[in-house]
Amino acid sequence: MKRSFVIPVSILIFFGLLAAGAWLYMKTAMHGFSARAKPSRTETMLATYARNTAMPSSAKQMKNPVRLSPDVLHEAMAHFADHCAVCHGNNGSGNTMFGNGMYPKPPDLRFSRTQDLTDGEIFYIIENGIRMSGMPAFGGADTADQSWKLVYFIRHLPRLTPAEEAQMESLNPKSPDEFREEQEERNFLNGEAESPQPQTATHHH
Template identity: 30%
Template sequence: MSPTVRGFLIGVVTVAAVAGAAAYAYVGAGLYPIGADVPHAPLTLHMIDRLRDSATERAAQSVRVPANLDDASMVASGAREYAEECTGCHLAPDQTHSALRAGLYPQPPDLGHEGIDNDAEAFWIIKHGIKMSAMPAWGRTHSDPQLWSLVAFLRKVPNMTPAQYHVLAGDDKALAPDVPAH
């Protein structure tokens, strides 16, 4: 190895070590604003989003999606589960806000209106959760069939009216669909 290349590599390693030590000291000093009411710096947010998206996409590659996700009873079961466990953060078709959601950062996706893009990834996220996002690992308390019913429901919710949702969820709002959401 030539002296020029060796000098360059030593310089790169030195700069990386100093940058790493500085970052570690910054984190250790508690200077980063960790409160959920202060947004991340743009670079931090970009890195977190990239980490989450890449990691969940990779982890979901081994998930096998069942063929029966269009089964009406599975969708209805998912709607009931969603109404019970998920609307506080992810909203229902007739919700635009919730007190719990207002305090969350990062803001969870509005699944009550948007649904999901990838069945396997949605299942993996519901089952394993996402660190530092308030998304719990429902796989610790729910069976895989229960989690797949949520995925089945989330595939259908973007095309549901609030009244259809409430009928599937089995609640009394189905009897009075014109009542505005709180």
């Protein structure tokens, strides 16, 4: 009696997996694996579950050993603007060129999905990254102090002011063209003449 019950259940599971595989194959054949696509609710749920379960219990209990101060927060803000904002944005929204091209997209760090994590969990993610995502591991021999400071700034993101965000824009990495434009603007405001443009030599034949 027991055996006759197990066999049909096994068959149902087999055909269920077969149907799921066929659906995934058809979806991939039609749309491909594009990083532009928005993850489904199921994918998001599974990714969040995987992130949470991959976190060691010891990480959840870790306390921030760095004392919070205005200088610490400012240092972390500058570091975030220079190293993290290219994907996460200055305001933590993740709405950037690189962020929008990732799959899964970077989470909005201002929302509960991140803010509800403990300080130790945020620190662990910064140091160790998240597998199968765009979040690399930044941990090294002497990075712990800076990572703990970043935890404070991530906590501050929901209260980021327009003035702070504008200050961060000046700290973002610049391309050569952007750097040149800013230098020319500073020269103009200071009343300095523009640097002479190199002239192409004229050849007479």
